[in-house]
Amino acid sequence: MHNIWLIAKREYLERIRTKAFLIATILIPLFMGVFVFGSGYLANRTKSSAHIAIVSTDASFSADLKQELQSGKNSGMRVDLLAPTSASDTDEIRANLDRNLHDNSGDLTGYLVVTSPSQSNARALFTYVPRSAGDISTEDTLSTAIQNVITREGLTHQGMGSTDIAALMAPVKIDTSKTGDSRAAFGAAYLLFFLMYMVIMLYGMNTARSIIEEKTSRVFEVMLSTIKPDEMLAGKILGVGAVGITQVGVWMLAAAILGSTSLATGLIGTGHSLISFTQIFFFVVYFIFGFLVYSSIAAALGAMTNSEQELQQLNMFLVIPLAFCFLMIFVIVHAPNSTLAQIVSLIPFCSPLLMNFRISLTTVPPWQIGLSFVLMSLTILAILWVASRIYRVGILMYGKKPNLPEILRWLKYS
Amino acid sequence: MPIVELQHVRKAYDTKIAVADLSFTIEPGSMFGLLGPNGSGKTSSIRMMIGITVPDSGTVSLFNKPFSRDLLKRVGYLPEERGLYKKMKVMDQLIFLGQLRGLDATTASKRAHDWCDRLGITSSIDKKTEELSKGMQQKIQFISTLLHEPELIIMDEPFSGLDPVNAVLLMDTLIDLRKQGRTILFSTHRMDQVEKICDNICLIHNSHLVLSGSMREIKSRYPVNRVLLNFTGDDSFLNHPTIHSAKNYGGHVEILLNDGADAQALLADAVRTGTRITRFEVMEPTLEEIFIEKVTEGSTGIPAGEKVNA
Numbered sequence: 246m247h248n249i250w251l252i253a254k255r256e257y258l259e260r261i262r263t264k265a266f267l268i269a270t271i272l273i274p275l276f277m278g279v280f281v282f283g284s285g286y287l288a289n290r291t292k293s294s295a296h297i298a299i300v301s302t303d304a305s306f307s308a309d310l311k312q313e314l315q316s317g318k319n320s321g322m323r324v325d326l327l328a329p330t331s332a333s334d335t336d337e338i339r340a341n342l343d344r345n346l347h348d349n350s351g352d353l354t355g356y357l358v359v360t361s362p363s364q365s366n367a368r369a370l371f372t373y374v375p376r377s378a379g380d381i382s383t384e385d386t387l388s389t390a391i392q393n394v395i396t397r398e399g400l401t402h403q404g405m406g407s408t409d410i411a412a413l414m415a416p417v418k419i420d421t422s423k424t425g426d427s428r429a430a431f432g433a434a435y436l437l438f439f440l441m442y443m444v445i446m447l448y449g450m451n452t453a454r455s456i457i458e459e460k461t462s463r464v465f466e467v468m469l470s471t472i473k474p475d476e477m478l479a480g481k482i483l484g485v486g487a488v489g490i491t492q493v494g495v496w497m498l499a500a501a502i503l504g505s506t507s508l509a510t511g512l513i514g515t516g517h518s519l520i521s522f523t524q525i526f527f528f529v530v531y532f533i534f535g536f537l538v539y540s541s542i543a544a545a546l547g548a549m550t551n552s553e554q555e556l557q558q559l560n561m562f563l564v565i566p567l568a569f570c571f572l573m574i575f576v577i578v579h580a581p582n583s584t585l586a587q588i589v590s591l592i593p594f595c596s597p598l599l600m601n602f603r604i605s606l607t608t609v610p611p612w613q614i615g616l617s618f619v620l621m622s623l624t625i626l627a628i629l630w631v632a633s634r635i636y637r638v639g640i641l642m643y644g645k646k647p648n649l650p651e652i653l654r655w656l657k658y659s
Numbered sequence: 660m661p662i663v664e665l666q667h668v669r670k671a672y673d674t675k676i677a678v679a680d681l682s683f684t685i686e687p688g689s690m691f692g693l694l695g696p697n698g699s700g701k702t703s704s705i706r707m708m709i710g711i712t713v714p715d716s717g718t719v720s721l722f723n724k725p726f727s728r729d730l731l732k733r734v735g736y737l738p739e740e741r742g743l744y745k746k747m748k749v750m751d752q753l754i755f756l757g758q759l760r761g762l763d764a765t766t767a768s769k770r771a772h773d774w775c776d777r778l779g780i781t782s783s784i785d786k787k788t789e790e791l792s793k794g795m796q797q798k799i800q801f802i803s804t805l806l807h808e809p810e811l812i813i814m815d816e817p818f819s820g821l822d823p824v825n826a827v828l829l830m831d832t833l834i835d836l837r838k839q840g841r842t843i844l845f846s847t848h849r850m851d852q853v854e855k856i857c858d859n860i861c862l863i864h865n866s867h868l869v870l871s872g873s874m875r876e877i878k879s880r881y882p883v884n885r886v887l888l889n890f891t892g893d894d895s896f897l898n899h900p901t902i903h904s905a906k907n908y909g910g911h912v913e914i915l916l917n918d919g920a921d922a923q924a925l926l927a928d929a930v931r932t933g934t935r936i937t938r939f940e941v942m943e944p945t946l947e948e949i950f951i952e953k954v955t956e957g958s959t960g961i962p963a964g965e966k967v968n969a
Contacts, residue, residue, distance in 0.1 A: 259746060466742055467743075
């Protein structure tokens with residue numbers, strides 16, 4: 246026990262003193278926050294500022310559309326109105342606009358041609374020619390604006406007053422102040438998911454790297470002349486894990502403090518704290534389990550390889566289960582309590598990410614949480630058993646990378 | 660009571676036999692040299708003595724007890740491949756390694772300071788290990804082996820990579836330790852280096868034991884029939900009947916005498932013919948010569964069957 250403690254202590258102190266630890270502690274949540282909230286913010290707040298031209302003979306329609314596009318809810322476009330006098334004039338205008346689009350110095354984003362219907366009750370034809378084919382957002386904005394204008398015209402046609410129309414067309418507001426902003430809650434859950442993914446990956450790899458470092462510097466041979474390989478492995482995992490918990494602890498503390506201050510409410514705009522105490526608690530617990538599962542795998546990988554490069558080739562064993570979790574979050578977001586969501590969140594390799602994610606989104610029955618703990622514990626024991634055997638033999642092996650039959654043979658060595 | 664006893668120890672890695680039927684004992688307070696060329700099985704043997712690997716067959720005893728990990732507390736081991744934590748500071752590292760061997764931090768620190776002083780590296784104790792030269796790192800590793808004052812010191816190639824001054828410094832340190840009653844085992848492929856400091860040796864070649872026993876006894880098995888001689892003047896004495904063969908390097912001659920011949924007669928003859936003698940040394944064969952002789956005769960000497968089944 247004393248030796249395990251010594252190894253863990255050294256590992257912890259040496260790691261926590263590094264600049265890399267300090268940088269990761271500050272930068273990772275910063276990046277995650279900017280990524281999750283920044284992308285949401287941008288998607289919500291940016292108005293389309295495109296410059297388009299409308300070619301239409303229907304002056305009142307194009308004026309309405311211009312009004313909608315310039316001062317609508319999501320757009321602040323610049324709009325030029327062009328009214329052709331004849332069919333040949335239309336062709337000429339279009340040719341001019343095309344030249345503008347093909348010219349690099351042209352300032353048009355695209356132009357819309359409205360062709361009046363041949364029959365009076367049919368819809369007009371809308372042709373949009375963009376500068377770049379992939380510009381979906383302008384197209385979407387246009388489509389919504391046209392829809393609004395047509396609806397408004399139709400309603401006016403039916404004899405409705407403009408105030409009535411405005412009231413009818415006003416966006417619906419759903420009051421979620423009782424439970425907090427659900428977008429923000431989803432954002433927070435997403436943030437935690439990313440953070441968990443990052444730390445499990447980071448600290449799993451750190452365990453493997455630390456083993457390879459000892460292997461290449463040959464320190465372990467000195468160590469093995471005094472202590473058992475199992476003690477070394479245990480001390481290493483505990484030491485690296487303690488660094489991870491420290492880091493996660495700092496983050497969670499910061500989140501708790503930030504969440505309770507006015508800054509967070511100002512940012513999110515509701516009185517509910519962004520990340521709850523329950524979420525923090527489960528994050529720490531699932532991090533511990535997740536770290537143990539993945540660092541045990543990483544320890545075995547580290548013992549099998551001789552260099553970081555070789556480790557890179559094998560780290561798919563860590564990445565594949567984690568990537569699988571990424572795919573599964575879409576299932577869980579839409580139906581956090583579906584059978585599929587329940588099953589995948591109980592898979593021990595996925596529980597740390599997916600069960601924790603579900604807990605953030607919905608109320609998970611306690612037995613499922615308990616079951617995930619039991620399954621993860623059993624998995625950890627099994628992996629550790631295999632890993633310690635591979636470790637014991639592997640750290641003494643240099644040169645050639647072992648193949649599968651050799652590794653299986655290692656398991657039989659006592 | 661032997662400190663180390665190996666009985667018919669054998670170790671094979673897949674198809675390669677690393678150690679075949681090795682037996683020897685090391686008496687307390689002696690300096691034991693495990694000698695042999697590169698790849699002869701020295702490191703494999705040592706690893707089995709300290710439990711890093713387990714022999715396929717045969718037994719290892721330490722301090723007159725069957726091997727167990729508890730006994731390692733009384734052993735200090737310097738591996739052939741030096742290894743230290745590169746990023747750790749020298750003193751932190753020494754204290755950590757001392758603690759692993761059961762010392763408390765204060766004792767470890769005190770002894771580490773004493774040793775650094777003795778080996779002249781006090782100025783480096785606050786540096787990171789990776790900033791030091793290879794020789795310095797080797798001294799640090801050497802110190803880490805001795806911090807817990809082990810009764811048995813095992814060193815795998817302790818002098819490799821050291822300049823002559825430091826090699827002598829470490830050799831003198833080992834001799835001091837032996838005087839204090841410690842038992843020292845070291846391996847080396849430089850036989851000339853150890854000839855004067857070893858009490859007992861064990862020579863291995865191609866994973867087989869070639870020769871073992873006390874240095875004095877081994878040497879006494881060979882006749883004192885070599886003469887080293889420096890001279891100026893007449894070289895006609897080189898035709899003296901006592902001489903079996905002679906290599907004359909122009910003033911420096913290496914002579915092999917006939918069996919039973921007396922070197923004194925040769926000296927007298929040389930002096931009589933008026934040759935000036937500046938050096939006249941009668942000696943037994945060197946360890947290296949004995950080894951080469953053993954190995955060349957050994958290619959037929961080791962029974963073929965032993966190689967397969969041993």
